[in-house]
Amino acid sequence: MLLAFVDESDQGDFHCFGAVLADENATKQLTERLNSLMRRACFDYGIPQNTEFHAHPMFHGKDAWQTVGQRARANLHEKVVDAIVESDVSLLLRHVSRKRLADRQDRKGYPERFPPEQVCFQHVLQRIDRVAQARSTYALVIADERGDRERHRERFATYQVAGTPGIYRHTTLPRLLDTVHFAPSHHSRMLQAADMLAFTYRRHQTVVEPDHRAQRIMDRLWSKLQDSGKLYEPGGWP
Numbered sequence: 726m727l728l729a730f731v732d733e734s735d736q737g738d739f740h741c742f743g744a745v746l747a748d749e750n751a752t753k754q755l756t757e758r759l760n761s762l763m764r765r766a767c768f769d770y771g772i773p774q775n776t777e778f779h780a781h782p783m784f785h786g787k788d789a790w791q792t793v794g795q796r797a798r799a800n801l802h803e804k805v806v807d808a809i810v811e812s813d814v815s816l817l818l819r820h821v822s823r824k825r826l827a828d829r830q831d832r833k834g835y836p837e838r839f840p841p842e843q844v845c846f847q848h849v850l851q852r853i854d855r856v857a858q859a860r861s862t863y864a865l866v867i868a869d870e871r872g873d874r875e876r877h878r879e880r881f882a883t884y885q886v887a888g889t890p891g892i893y894r895h896t897t898l899p900r901l902l903d904t905v906h907f908a909p910s911h912h913s914r915m916l917q918a919a920d921m922l923a924f925t926y927r928r929h930q931t932v933v934e935p936d937h938r939a940q941r942i943m944d945r946l947w948s949k950l951q952d953s954g955k956l957y958e959p960g961g962w963p
Contacts, residue, residue, distance in 0.1 A: 818922065885901075
């Protein structure tokens with residue numbers, strides 16, 4: 726069975742989800758590797774050992790990361806990405822353009838208007854289902870806690886009965902088990918991995934770094950993800 730850990734990142738028109746799919750062995754191994762990285766960061770920089778790999782404050786040097794230098798934070802960011810791509814995982818990265826989605830809904834007269842985060846989450850669920858099918862197994866979806874989690878559970882239940890909206894990739898998600906489970910990311914290194922994955926994707930796609938050194942790092946991280954061979958159908962819609 727696969728565990729699918731899902732988190733999101735958004736900036737203006739760009740709304741994306743990242744997912745890390747792993748079996749129980751890969752989940753254990755990646756969790757232990759991230760714990761090891763944090764133990765080292767605790768020793769080197771004096772931050773609490775239970776500090777979260779939360780990409781936004783880590784990237785910008787906020788919260789627990791405010792006393793850690795920029796170069797050290799960038800180095801640790803890259804080590805987290807290395808740990809992810811070197812693990813036995815599959816990676817999903819999907820985004821939806823808020824403006825293009827609204828334009829499409831207006832142009833085609835959609836009877837029901839779904840927000841971009843719901844559309845993007847649906848696309849991620851469809852791909853988790855396909856990865857599980859390709860591996861002849863099942864998957865349980867675990868997502869970071871969010872205020873609208875009940876709506877996502879309701880939509881997931883609807884998909885399992887009536888199928889996902891539209892003709893393209895219409896499916897009842899037969900390989901996905903139970904419901905969507907939501908958990909606090911600060912207690913899950915795997916959700917933190919999904920957060921770092923989604924942030925790296927969103928940041929690289931939407932921001933030209935003002936510092937050329939930072940741009941080189943982001944380009945390198947994105948190349949590592951692309952070259953890993955573990956990205957399953959990355960891209961956006963419409």
